[in-house]
Amino acid sequence: RKEVEQDPGPFNVPEGATVAFNCTYSNSASQSFFWYRQDCRKEPKLLMSVYSSGNEDGRFTAQLNRASQYISLLIRDSKLSDSATYLCVVNKDTGRRALTFGSGTRLQVQP
Amino acid sequence: GAGVSQSPSNKVTEKGKDVELRCDPISGHTALYWYRQSLGQGLEFLIYFQGNSAPDKSGLPSDRFSAERTGGSVSTLTIQRTQQEDSAVYLCASSRGTPSGWDGYTFGSGTRLTVV
Numbered sequence: 001r002k003e004v005e006q007d008p009g010p011f012n013v014p015e016g017a018t019v020a021f022n023c024t025y026s027n028s029a030s031q032s033f034f035w036y037r038q039d040c041r042k043e044p045k046l047l048m049s050v051y052s053s054g055n056e057d058g059r060f061t062a063q064l065n066r067a068s069q070y071i072s073l074l075i076r077d078s079k080l081s082d083s084a085t086y087l088c089v090v091n092k093d094t095g096r097r098a099l100t101f102g103s104g105t106r107l108q109v110q111p
Numbered sequence: 112g113a114g115v116s117q118s119p120s121n122k123v124t125e126k127g128k129d130v131e132l133r134c135d136p137i138s139g140h141t142a143l144y145w146y147r148q149s150l151g152q153g154l155e156f157l158i159y160f161q162g163n164s165a166p167d168k169s170g171l172p173s174d175r176f177s178a179e180r181t182g183g184s185v186s187t188l189t190i191q192r193t194q195q196e197d198s199a200v201y202l203c204a205s206s207r208g209t210p211s212g213w214d215g216y217t218f219g220s221g222t223r224l225t226v227v
Contacts, residue, residue, distance in 0.1 A: 043218035103153035
């Protein structure tokens with residue numbers, strides 16, 4: 001079983017739609033959680049951290065469910081520019097700080 | 112510098128040759144990481160440097176892979192006797208080493224390695 005699992009998609013949605021991605025992680029000792037965004041042939045970039053209480057950044061909302069070991073990302077009012085691959089990322093060892101990346105969920109926002 | 116700098120951006124090499132990939136992290140970042148990403152795949156952890164501590168090499172796929180970090184700054188990833196399965200994008204990232212306020216990594220733009 002992979003440490004971090006994501007639906008690869010693609011998710012094809014029209015502009016303005018709301019879309020949600022989920023991710024599950026296997027290590028219950030995981031400490032830190034992030035969503036990264038990766039554009040085609042580019043490096044991953046931090047989208048947002050995920051906090052236990054849930055957090056929002058504009059159109060993006062992240063949730064963490066420790067009991068079920070899953071993380072979600074909600075994107076409201078999708079824009080064409082949101083088209084990218086979204087990587088779920090987990091850190092299980094705060095001392096080591098090595099992140100484990102999911103394989104990503106591809107989002108394509110259609111005009 | 113302002114960001115993580117990697118060189119070269121692209122490298123084509125013949126099977127069996129050695130290659131060196133360079134990473135210059137963000138100034139002041141004590142932690143440095145190497146990952147690789149094969150086509151259509153997720154990121155695979157290779158090695159991690161933190162300050163003066165011994166590096167975590169647990170992700171290196173074979174003894175053909177090695178990495179150094181000199182003076183706590185620039186890092187070089189060396190692949191000896193390259194094989195076609197080594198073809199991938201090699202990504203370097205750096206981060207602050209402090210426990211508080213950590214917000215993940217900043218990646219460089221990567222080196223695209225093609226072994227022919």
